[in-house]
Amino acid sequence: MSILDKPFELDSPSVISDEVGGETLAINLNTGAYYVVPPESLWVWRAVTAGVPGRALLSGEDDREAALAQYVTSLQEAGLVREATMAKPAPVDAEAWTAADLAISEHTDMADLLGLDPIHDVDEAVGWPVRPDAS
Amino acid sequence: MVADVSTLVAAWIDEVHEALRPVSRPLSGAQWGPVTMAHATARPEWFSSFDRAWARPWQGSDPDVSLVSASFADLPSSVSPPPLRRGDLGPRGEVVGLEETDVRLVWQEAAGHVLGWDPATGQAVLLTAAEPSGYDQVSPLRFLVHWTAAASGGFLAHAATVGRGGHGEEPRGLLLLGDAGYGKSTTTLAALNHGWVTCGDDAVLVRPDARGWAAYAVYAAVKTKLQPGQEAPAGPDVVTWDIHGHKRAHLLTATDDRLLTPSMRIDGLLALDPWAPADRPWATIDPAAARRVGAPNTVMPLPFDRAAVLSRFGQACSELPARVLPRRQSLDDTLRDLGEIVDDVRPRVSVILPVYNGARFLARTIAAVLQQTSGRLEIVAVDDGSTDDSREVLHGLVDEARKRGHDLRIVEHDGNRGVAAARNSGIAAATSEFIAFVDQDDLWSVDHVEVLLAAVRRERAAAAFGRMEFVAIVPESAQAWMRREWFEGSHPGRVVGAGLFSRALFTDVGPFDEDDGSGTDDVDWLMRLRDSGQPCCEVDDVVLVRQMHDANQSKTSVGMASRLLAIVRAHHARVGSQARPRLDVVIPVGGETAYLRTAVESALAQEGVDVQVILVNDGLDEDLVAHVPSGHIDRVRIVEHGERRGAGAARNSGVAVGSAAWVAFLDADDAWPRGRSRALIEALDGIERGIAYGRQVRFAGAEVPDEDQPWPVDPSPPVPLPGALLVTRRAFKVVGPFEEDLRVGEGIDWVERARALGIAERAVDDVVLLRRAHGRNMTAEMGESRLDYLQVVARARQRNRSQ
Numbered sequence: 001m002s003i004l005d006k007p008f009e010l011d012s013p014s015v016i017s018d019e020v021g022g023e024t025l026a027i028n029l030n031t032g033a034y035y036v037v038p039p040e041s042l043w044v045w046r047a048v049t050a051g052v053p054g055r056a057l058l059s060g061e062d063d064r065e066a067a068l069a070q071y072v073t074s075l076q077e078a079g080l081v082r083e084a085t086m087a088k089p090a091p092v093d094a095e096a097w098t099a100a101d102l103a104i105s106e107h108t109d110m111a112d113l114l115g116l117d118p119i120h121d122v123d124e125a126v127g128w129p130v131r132p133d134a135s
Numbered sequence: 136m137v138a139d140v141s142t143l144v145a146a147w148i149d150e151v152h153e154a155l156r157p158v159s160r161p162l163s164g165a166q167w168g169p170v171t172m173a174h175a176t177a178r179p180e181w182f183s184s185f186d187r188a189w190a191r192p193w194q195g196s197d198p199d200v201s202l203v204s205a206s207f208a209d210l211p212s213s214v215s216p217p218p219l220r221r222g223d224l225g226p227r228g229e230v231v232g233l234e235e236t237d238v239r240l241v242w243q244e245a246a247g248h249v250l251g252w253d254p255a256t257g258q259a260v261l262l263t264a265a266e267p268s269g270y271d272q273v274s275p276l277r278f279l280v281h282w283t284a285a286a287s288g289g290f291l292a293h294a295a296t297v298g299r300g301g302h303g304e305e306p307r308g309l310l311l312l313g314d315a316g317y318g319k320s321t322t323t324l325a326a327l328n329h330g331w332v333t334c335g336d337d338a339v340l341v342r343p344d345a346r347g348w349a350a351y352a353v354y355a356a357v358k359t360k361l362q363p364g365q366e367a368p369a370g371p372d373v374v375t376w377d378i379h380g381h382k383r384a385h386l387l388t389a390t391d392d393r394l395l396t397p398s399m400r401i402d403g404l405l406a407l408d409p410w411a412p413a414d415r416p417w418a419t420i421d422p423a424a425a426r427r428v429g430a431p432n433t434v435m436p437l438p439f440d441r442a443a444v445l446s447r448f449g450q451a452c453s454e455l456p457a458r459v460l461p462r463r464q465s466l467d468d469t470l471r472d473l474g475e476i477v478d479d480v481r482p483r484v485s486v487i488l489p490v491y492n493g494a495r496f497l498a499r500t501i502a503a504v505l506q507q508t509s510g511r512l513e514i515v516a517v518d519d520g521s522t523d524d525s526r527e528v529l530h531g532l533v534d535e536a537r538k539r540g541h542d543l544r545i546v547e548h549d550g551n552r553g554v555a556a557a558r559n560s561g562i563a564a565a566t567s568e569f570i571a572f573v574d575q576d577d578l579w580s581v582d583h584v585e586v587l588l589a590a591v592r593r594e595r596a597a598a599a600f601g602r603m604e605f606v607a608i609v610p611e612s613a614q615a616w617m618r619r620e621w622f623e624g625s626h627p628g629r630v631v632g633a634g635l636f637s638r639a640l641f642t643d644v645g646p647f648d649e650d651d652g653s654g655t656d657d658v659d660w661l662m663r664l665r666d667s668g669q670p671c672c673e674v675d676d677v678v679l680v681r682q683m684h685d686a687n688q689s690k691t692s693v694g695m696a697s698r699l700l701a702i703v704r705a706h707h708a709r710v711g712s713q714a715r716p717r718l719d720v721v722i723p724v725g726g727e728t729a730y731l732r733t734a735v736e737s738a739l740a741q742e743g744v745d746v747q748v749i750l751v752n753d754g755l756d757e758d759l760v761a762h763v764p765s766g767h768i769d770r771v772r773i774v775e776h777g778e779r780r781g782a783g784a785a786r787n788s789g790v791a792v793g794s795a796a797w798v799a800f801l802d803a804d805d806a807w808p809r810g811r812s813r814a815l816i817e818a819l820d821g822i823e824r825g826i827a828y829g830r831q832v833r834f835a836g837a838e839v840p841d842e843d844q845p846w847p848v849d850p851s852p853p854v855p856l857p858g859a860l861l862v863t864r865r866a867f868k869v870v871g872p873f874e875e876d877l878r879v880g881e882g883i884d885w886v887e888r889a890r891a892l893g894i895a896e897r898a899v900d901d902v903v904l905l906r907r908a909h910g911r912n913m914t915a916e917m918g919e920s921r922l923d924y925l926q927v928v929a930r931a932r933q934r935n936r937s938q
Contacts, residue, residue, distance in 0.1 A: 016696035020704040027699060034703045109665075110706060113629045113658050114699065 003072050004054035004065065007087035015080050017049070028079050032111030035080065040101035041071075043094075048072055049081055051088035067099035078106065141236035143218045148240070148251040152258040154214050155203045164198060165189035168340040168351035168398075170283040172259075173198040177205035181266040185276075190335060190352035191397055200252065200283060202276070204261040217242055217249060229438035239282045241438050250278050254286055277338065278437055280353055285440035289342025289351075290447045293432055295319035296334045296350045297326040297473065298399045306332050307400040307509070308477060310341065310350060310455075312429040313407035318462055322407065325466040326473060327394055334399040341401070341451065345674065346582060347509070347589035348401040348451055355395065400509070403480030404429065404457040405473075411461035417472050418459055422449075423871045423888060425457035449892050453869055454592040456480045481511040482588050484635070485565030486573055488516040489557035493575030494523045496682075501532050503578045505539045509585035512541040515561040520551035525575075555647035555656035558631075562641050570638055572631040578680040579632075586676045587635035594672040595824075595865050597643075598636045598664065601678030603628040608682045625677045631657045633679040643667055643794045651698060659702045666709040668717065668796050670823070670865060716816055718744045718797040718861075721789030723782045725753035730804040730907060731762040737806035737905075739767055743813035744797070747772060749789040754779030783873030783881035786857070790872070796864050800857040800882075804907045807858075811903035815861035818897040824866040825895035826886070828855040829903035853898035857882035858906065866894050 010017055010026075017026035024037035024045065037045045047057055054068045075081045159175035163186040166172070171193050176182040182204045186192070219242065225231050228243035240251040247264030259279055281291040298308015308331070311319045323336045340351040406420065406428040420428070426449055458476050463469045486504055490497065504514060514536060516529050529545050536543035546564050548557065562570060569588065573579055583601070590599035602625040628634065644664050647656045664671065720738040724731060731750075738748050748771045750759045763771045774788050786800055797816060801807060815827040830850035853859070860882075870889045873881045890896070 013696075016700060018697060018700050020697075020700045023704060023707070025700050025703055025707070027703060029699075034707075036707065107707070109710070110662060110703060112627055113661055114703075 007051040007084040008081040009084040011082040032114040056090040064099040071102040140232040141238040164193040166191040166193040167353040172200040177209040202259040227438040281437040290444040295336040309405040314432040317407040409462040422453040425452040483567035485567035487561030496576040517557040519557040583678040596672040597669040598671045603679040717795035719793030719795040723785030741812040751785040753785040784875040787872040806905045827897040829899040831904040855886045859904040
């Protein structure tokens with residue numbers, strides 16, 4: 001079975017991802033590496049991490065197939081996604097993308113701060129609370 | 136050829152050692168610092184007097200140094216003299232050509248002895264023509280101690296030590312500097328008579344380590360003039376005898392740790408000044424002054440290793456606080472001042488302790504802080520609206536802190552404002568030069584402050600971090616989210632509780648983000664610290680134990696994720712804008728402002744760097760804003776002096792308000808080519824403490840007719856004038872400020888000092904300074920102030936003499 005036929009999902013909770021300040025970021029808290037998803041590949045990123053098999057993003061004899069397989073493999077190797085049990089259909093609002101768009105840049109300059117997970121003092125009974133107004 | 140000399144000398148030492156050892160019998164060995172020495176002699180009747188001279192007699196196997204002593208007459212006829220000619224010896228009898236090698240040999244014909252050491256084999260030999268006498272009885276083998284001290288990373292200092300502690304507790308105190316006759320021994324004896332301890336007078340081994348600086352006892356002697364009232368305390372450990380009818384030596388033994396201790400942590404330097412008025416208060420002196428006072432007489436005039444010793448002494452001066460003490464009318468006054476100074480040089484650290492419902496942890500956490508081996512601590516506990524009895528627990532610990540020589544202050548928040556607000560309140564209330572943090576459930580190692588402070592001083596860093604360990608204080612069943620690897624070994628301490636920070640950092644980096652209610656405010660602050668480019672360093676010691684309990688939370692928890700992503704995003708944005716190095720350009724403005732705008736423009740136009748211009752108005756009655764090009768006021772900072780204090784003082788003020796890693800100076804009537812800063816920064820690539828400079832070209836303003844231009848129009852060779860310089864901020868910190876009493880030549884003086892300290896220096900071929908010649912800056916107009924050049928030369932000569 002090709003990697004393009006498998007559904008994937010974000011490997012949460014050790015991976016967190018969201019759009020922040022107009023940029024989509026993901027952090028692998030196991031390694032402390034963070035990733036910047038470029039806008040050109042954002043649609044593909046969203047689809048793949050939402051459980052859409054890669055094949056569903058291609059159309060027939062598609063010369064983007066190898067690049068997409070490489071992309072999904074790199075997400076898996078970076079520990080950002082894991083195999084999902086249920087495949088989802090491709091979103092209807094398809095956006096155009098090219099093989100050259102498929103990239104994700106890895107940054108490890110915060111790894112030592114983000115990688116070692118525990119933080120302190122968060123419980124009402126014995127330490128700092130998460131403030132009610134903080135989300 | 137160098138190798139040939141050292142090979143010959145090493146072979147000779149080996150030959151003599153082999154020949155004498157079978158006919159020698161063991162004497163007492165000795166230890167100084169990390170060095171151990173075994174001693175055997177072919178002449179017990181000559182050399183057994185050495186036994187009682189050592190502060191730390193040593194017996195053991197596998198010594199670092201195996202010394203054999205003998206008379207020349209004891210050598211078998213098969214052994215030749217050292218393979219040297221008279222021309223091979225320097226003024227102190229040292230063999231020329233060995234300086235660059237490890238082997239050491241001195242042949243002092245007048246004194247009638249040869250001393251050699253080969254560190255590769257550990258063999259040392261001492262041959263004398265006659266029985267050692269007089270002073271030789273208390274200071275034998277100084278050269279050997281000096282060489283081995285240097286090889287161990289330290290130096291043998293002509294200095295005394297006084298401190299408090301002993302009796303099982305590691306003493307801490309001062310290194311006393313001063314020429315013979317300045318009162319080192321008198322002061323030491325007076326202190327000993329009042330319950331203080333020493334780890335040596337006259338000669339001590341001084342050495343840096345991970346915790347800062349330490350002194351180690353070498354000899355058992357304290358020497359004084361023959362005067363009443365200058366006696367050692369009586370006791371079984373003290374032997375007193377007179378030397379040549381004018382000095383008295385007291386031998387103290389180290390064995391009971393009562394008077395003479397094996398080692399002492401050095402918290403500061405104290406220069407004794409017998410020439411100052413007796414009623415002048417003791418005072419702080421800067422590293423350069425300490426070095427000037429101490430170098431000529433503290434660094435013993437011993438053969439070999441001079442450069443290493445001077446460099447280490449300079450390092451000690453720059454890392455340790457220094458004070459000067461005039462000679463007092465009475466020893467009581469001296470002792471009172473000593474007490475004040477010992478207290479004053481203890482580093483002050485404010486420890487910020489945010490508290491929220493932490494009553495069950497506080498006693499243990501604060502106890503670990505109060506057990507610190509070093510520092511005078513001000514714990515600022517900020518109670519953030521606890522609903523348990525945290526405040527009562529804190530108030531109950533105030534006396535305990537005071538008893539241990541520290542302070543515990545309590546700041547109380549009306550309600551619960553979050554850990555970031557608590558930390559910020561603590562910093563605002565803190566009064567110390569250094570800031571540390573402890574969370575209510577964290578435990579510090581006993582040397583937390585000492586090792587981090589030593590690192591900050593050694594590395595001239597703005598912050599230092601140690602390592603941390605985790606322990607779980609809940610049953611395994613409650614540890615579902617904890618990872619096994621947290622509890623295996625230690626980890627880099629990437630939390631504020633594992634760091635020590637200079638107070639100024641909180642101005643540069645800003646406060647903790649109080650909008651962050653998720654507990655990740657320290658991640659954000661540490662990332663901003665890193666992005667600021669402020670120098671930070673790390674140590675391998677574990678300084679923090681984090682107790683993992685059921686109330687800790689993982690970063691993966693709800694509420695934390697979006698905050699972490701925002702922190703990463705902010706960091707990513709900062710990094711994007713920070714590919715360019717930051718440069719502070721200091722322009723002293725004390726007279727001519729006709730060309731100031733051109734100077735400012737040329738600084739702002741520097742390519743490839745983020746420039747902040749700092750204009751220092753040195754007493755002009757003029758608003759310098761008028762000289763700032765429109766649209767650039769946010770890149771220009773103006774410092775007002777109020778009255779004229781000179782170019783040196785103005786440059787110092789400018790450097791003090793900046794924070795960029797790079798600093799350059801421009802005069803108000805000169806200008807820079809656009810690429811000069813980038814070229815100089817690139818020349819210093821990878822160098823933390825360095826200066827770079829290039830060529831200057833003179834040019835004339837329109838008001839100077841061509842025929843009145845006597846200066847060459849070609850670029851000069853690279854010249855380290857202030858306007859042609861670029862320095863790293865760390866280099867400036869090491870060298871210290873410009874001398875403010877010089878009207879001219881302060882730049883030359885500064886560069887000379889940098890050279891004396893071994894600061895890295897790079898010259899580039901580029902033109903880096905356009906020096907304006909105009910009717911008012913001709914040398915002839917300088918008049919009397921030209922005489923200050925003589926001062927510059929005299930000071931440089933004084934420094935050089937001391938080397």
